[in-house]
Amino acid sequence: MTHGGQALARTVIGIIGNVISFALFISPAPTFKRILEKRTTEEFHPYTYLACMMNCMFWVLYGLPIVHPDSTLVITINGIGLFLEFIYLTIFFAFTNKKTNKRIIVTGVLVELVALAAVAFMTLLCFNTHEKRSxxxxxxxxxxxxIMYGSPLTILKQVMKTKSVEYLPFWICLAGFLNGITWFTYANLKVFDLYIAIGNGIGGLLGAIQLIVYAYYRKQNVDYDVKLVADVNANKDTILRVC
Structure with missing residues (x-):
């Protein structure tokens, strides 16, 4: 592929990546619709949203012209993601009945802001070229x-214990997998970007693991439901014959 062709392909994949990333950021919408309707967070955890918020913060910093020029696509989508994650965490904080979750959210956001400020300060103070800052x-x-891609893994223990995928959001897992694969492809076009490639390559792999676990336990749930319905119907037939 020619240099111009790679540049065009990178732009197209970047736009597709933005669309998929947006899908990743709005994938928790069904979960939060449920939270708003029931006015409780039930057994959901805030870790995924805290991890995603921090990830977006640092990618916005990475995409700034003083760090990594010509990264408009990286800034725009992560800026949108940052805004959405803030909304999710606000809703979660408002409707959680667990003081532990409230404490986790407040502490998590404060730690993230301090970490972002520290990294930004060190970047500008200690490194004087775009290459070093990048x-x-x-x-x-x-x-x-x-951490963001792996955050749904925190729920896997509960999934394996209960043999239920109720609290493992399918759309977050799917969007995370597609997002990782797309941005990994983007990183390998025109100018190889090691950092986008590593993070999203591993992210795609973690997303695949989550989808496999979801499919396995989802099938078990379906098989159990089918068996339950069959048992109920058999009991009905027995009762009718007795009568």
Missing amino acids: MFVGIVCVVFGI
Whole structure:
């Protein structure tokens, strides 16, 4: 592929990546619709939204012209994501009945803001070229990107214990998988971006693991429901014959 062709492909994949990333950011909407209707967060956890918020913060920093020029697509989608995650956390805080969750959200947001300020300060103070700044912030982004993609894994223990996928949001897992694969492809076009490639490559893998777990336990739930219906129908037939 020619240089111009790679540049065009990168732009197109970047736009597709933005669309899929937006889908990832709005994928919790059914969960929060349920929270608003029931006025409780039930057994849902805030970790995923805190991780996603921090990830967006650092990618916005990474995309700034003083760190990594020509990264408009990175800034725009992560700015939107940051706004949406703030809304999700506000709703979660308002409707959770657990003081522990409220404490986790407040502490988490404060720690994230302090961490962002510290990284931004160190970036400007200690590094004087775009390459060095991109490397430093990029490494931080990789770490928190992996945390974001892996955050639904915190629910897997509960899924395996209860053998239910009720609290493992399918759309978040699917959007995370597609998002990781798309941005991994984007990172390999025109100019190879190591940091986008590593974080999203691992993210795609983690998303695949979550989908496999979801499919496995979802099938078990369906098989159980089918067996339950069959047992109920059999009992009805027995009762009718007796009568």
